[in-house]
Amino acid sequence: MRWVDVKDSLANFWFEFRRQKGGLLGIALLALLVFVAIAAPFITSPDIPQKWKLPWEDTPKAVPPVWYNWFAGKQLAPHKEYTFNDIKLLVNGEDLGGGMRYYKLEFTYDFKYDVPPTNIIIKGINVKLQDINTKANIIITVHRPDGKSIEVYSGDLIEGMVIQLAYDDISRNNIISWASQFESQKDLASIVPSTIDVMKVLFAKAQPGILVNPQPLKGTYKFDIEIYTFNPGDKVDFNHMKVIFTGRTYGYMGTDTMGRDIWAGLVWGTRISLIIGISVAVLSVFIGVLYGVASAYFGGWTDEMMMRFQEFMASIPTLPILILLASSFHGHVTLGIIVLLLVIFGWVGIARVSRSMALQIKEQTYVEAAIALGAGSGRIVFKHIMPQLLPYAFAQIALSVPGAILTEAGLSYLGLGDPTAVTWGQMLHDAQAASATINGYWWWVIPPGLAIALVSLTFVLLGTALDRVLNPRLRRL
Secondary structure, three states: OOHHHHHHHHHHHHHHHOOOHHHHHHHHHHHHHHHHHHOHHHHOOOOHHHHOOOOOOOOOOOOOOHHHHHOOOOOEOEOEEEEHHHOEEEEEEEEEEOOEEEEEEEEEEEEOOOEOOOEEEEEOOEEEOOOOOOOEEEEEEEEOOOOOEEEEEEEEEOOOOOEEOOOOHHHHHHHHHHHHOOOOHHHHHOOOHHHOOHHHHHOEOOOOOOOOOOOEOOEEEEEEEEEEEOOOOOEEEOOOOEEEEEOOEOOOOOEOOOOOEHHHHHHHHHHHHHHHHHHHHHHHHHHHHHHHHHHHHHOHHHHHHHHHHHHHHHOOOHHHHHHHHHHOOOOOOOHHHHHHHHHHHHOHHHHHHHHHHHHHHHOOHHHHHHHHOOOOHHHHHHHHHHHHHHHHHHHHHHHHHHHHHHHHHHHHHOOOOOOOOOOHHHHHHHHHHOOHHHHOOHHHHHHHHHHHHHHHHHHHHHHHHHHHHHHHHHHOO
């Protein structure tokens, strides 16, 4: 075929296709999905697949997305992280004499919410001690917007130390002791210290009831961190320092019970879904069309044998067999094996339709003329019959993608998918295992389900539009 003819065919196809509004919407959605899949390392982080199966340390566990505050009755504090670049180093190793040195850091936190963070984590202060028996000392003081100050922590500082103000006994006792001055003896007698949320107390108004029913004190809080070392050879490195205000909301889609970012899972799941859906659809359609054309062309006992085998494959209950086969891999089914299993059972229906269409094309005059001229079987099949089935093949590829994606999601949901891959089905499986629906973690369940529906809708729109545009041409042959 000449390039001019190809160009005219494409122009005619686009003229017809752009009249299909659903098809144009499908193209737009597909372009968006492809962009998200390609840009996944840049939209989120390139190491998401490697760390997905591990608990995330610096993120809150099972919290809703930030935009949940738009609909909530109380404003929940979002997650916030400070690095050393966000912290002021006011004093850097001032010599106090006798080998003692003094460091002071300062940062502020703008609290404008009804519910404070669940924790404040200070980590990454690397201390190298000349004498391990002489520890460095750290003091953390909070200056509140009402003018009151609290020394929330004071103790030894060692290498690799992580201070969690919400859970450390020293900080809890300091905060509760400070707040106790505002409570009556009667109320103090009825309070169980272990049940107190000290973060709510730290960010509460200094008034009676601060331990029982703390009311938020909004404003700017200033945190001072003072460090003392006692030997000339002690070294302190702040380059990897982090201060984490563990939020009650996080990111665009919240987190799961392992602290994993749901948004990151959705983005990376787009790549896996497209790879599985498109590869299964293309391979299934190619095998099915080739099988059906070969059966129709050769006819006779070959056709009988091929169709009996096709009917045998069609009679197999696909999903139960897929579950049985996947479970035989002892819970570790790679994506390649999933694609192979889906292709094995995905070509059957396509072969039957292709055979019916090929039987009609086989009787056309130009095919008989090619046979009379001595053309080989391969040339007739691939040059004269197969090209006539391309419109059907393209439409079927688009329509087969949703089925492949849903099947993979179903296997992963049952715990039979690739446990090392970030897929939407695997996310739903993890949500089910953690009883996300019962616990009210709707942000963990609804987004993956909607993502699967969106991809399915995209290819259904494309397949329907292609069918409307291409099938009338096929029927005129």
